Amino acid sequence: MTPKNIIEVRDLTVEFKKPKGSLLAVNHVDFDLREGSVTALVGESGSGKTTLAFTMLNIVNTTGKILSGSVNYNGTDVLKLKGEQLRRYRWKEISMIFQSAQSSLNPLMTIQQHFWETYLVHEPEADEKKVIPRFFRLLEDVMLDPDRVLKLYPHELSGGMKQRVMIAFSMLLSPRVIILDEPTTALDVITQDYIFSILDKIHNETGISMLLLTHDIGVVAKVADRIAVMYAGRIVEVGDIFTVFRHTAHPYAKALITTAPSLLDTDKDKEPIKGSPPDLIDLPPGCAFHPRCPYATEVCREKCPALTMIGEDHYVACHNSLPGKGAAAYE
């Protein structure tokens, strides 16, 4: 049985024009979001993960231009939606929790006004009295006291509470996909653990698909069941979480996973990845990772590797990890 994809991104390229030249934040990317999965999109700042997520809601900033590709959601190309259609699609089908959920709330509106305003836009006939029980249930789902919280303004909530309000808010129209952009970066570990336990509960109860953008490997290991690693605007490795962690094939993904300092490591020296992330305006030719890669060969300097299947639900873009070619990163 082949799993169903709820979002299919094909050959997507997003360009940002900068004074120094053009910057491809997303560079010919193919990406599938499996229905009902929690997929983590991992990469450093500037790797293009937020831009990729933005295209799924068709909210790429005005300086950015989509040069090629399509984003397929249930048979419709999101990038072709316009006006009212697009407005109905956003939040109703896919909602997003932005990186600074803290500042995603309007300081002049109470939490109830936030919920009601959004609801009214999508359901103009609605009666506020009738939907309030729904607001209550959503807030109870994230373990907040609705009686109190609905009347409060954002500044009266703590960071963790605001984040939970945003989760409840993103569930308001029962979307089929939630995109979470670094949802816990500014929060302490205990709050982070709690937020993920709530998301896990929502996921188990509703079967909603989630796309989690993060750079924290620990969080990925805990929450996700699929992982996609991005480097310099391209996806370099995708697959089932256990497969990718156990048989990491791309040297960058490998380094990212093994050099993450772990609470459980006792006494090992770790070898850092040499060099620094590339300048996106002036990318190295061939594979963008080759100047930092310990296994780089002649072909890496000339040709950019394509994403290739190397196992069941395991894809990698590397010349040297392909079967029969040495499989350098497989040890």
Added chain:
Amino acid sequence: MHAIIRCQGKGLLHMNDDPRKPIMSLRNVDMYYEIKRGLLKQPARIGAVVDVSLDIHEGEVLAVVGESGCGKTTLGNVIIGMLKPTRGQILYNGKDLSQMTRQELKEFRSSVQLVQQDSYAALNPVKTLYHSLCGPVLHKKLARNKAEALKMVHEALDMVEISHEELDKYPHELSGGQRQRILMARAILMRPKLIVADEPVSMIDVSLRISILNLMAKLNKTLNIAFVYITHDFGTARYIARNGNICIMYLGKMVEYGNVQRVLEHPSHPYLQALLTAVPVPDPEIAKKKRNLPLKSIEMPSVAAPPPGCRFHPRCPYSVDICETEEPVLLEHNEGLCACHRVKELPQWSLRADR
């Protein structure tokens, strides 16, 4: 191996049998901030650091770990002498900071350096790195002339693995990791005995973090510089301070102290046990196991109005009557220090047991 003596009835003084002498000691240090709330109202007093006693030994790596608002950054600023504590003593080589002469204070300021979290904000954006690095050397008269200063700067750059050509650049032309290395170079130019590093890697790309931590370990080993590593991240704390000590803070107070490996494998304080339960581990087979947080509430109380008695009692699953009324003191337990009334009766907790 620890002897503990009562110190004037206020808190405890911890004497370590470490053969190396402490270069810095904090004795019952309080740091209160006053927040004005209006003309007629009494200002609020916020205890960012309350009754902390600590020894930092020569060449030691001490990790100070806690959540936001626990007072770890304030503690760092007290250690480098940037903040004058509202109570308590800070001793550098046995000498009280508040009794030092001008000359001694000058020497102290060179010997204890700070490396900050935001490397961009810590460097003057309109000065080249040459100015930012040579300036302090000439000002402190560590070199006789510019040529000698430049030679020292080159040596420091070699140490932090930055090429000499970068000296003519401005801070914005460097990457975050390079800027953090420049801050390390600026710190070691003062020939310090101690560097306080306040979240030095939290703003750096993940692929570069290990290299900065390795650099700190190298400076610690080759130049015998002691480090106070302030962080909220247990993974990096364990990595950098693997042979050193760790100090856990909660709402301004030290709740546990001891050898890193021992404290993290077998934490005594219920707060630390809860924190460690919540830390995600980069291994899906371990991380996906369901563990319940041993906590009654996840909301952290306000530092301005800490709960009476043990500050952790409203969230602690083991709290009893005494925890609500009496504040626990740091007592020796399991070769370290722990501030908990019930520490001896609590069930054993191990980092790996339920993982």
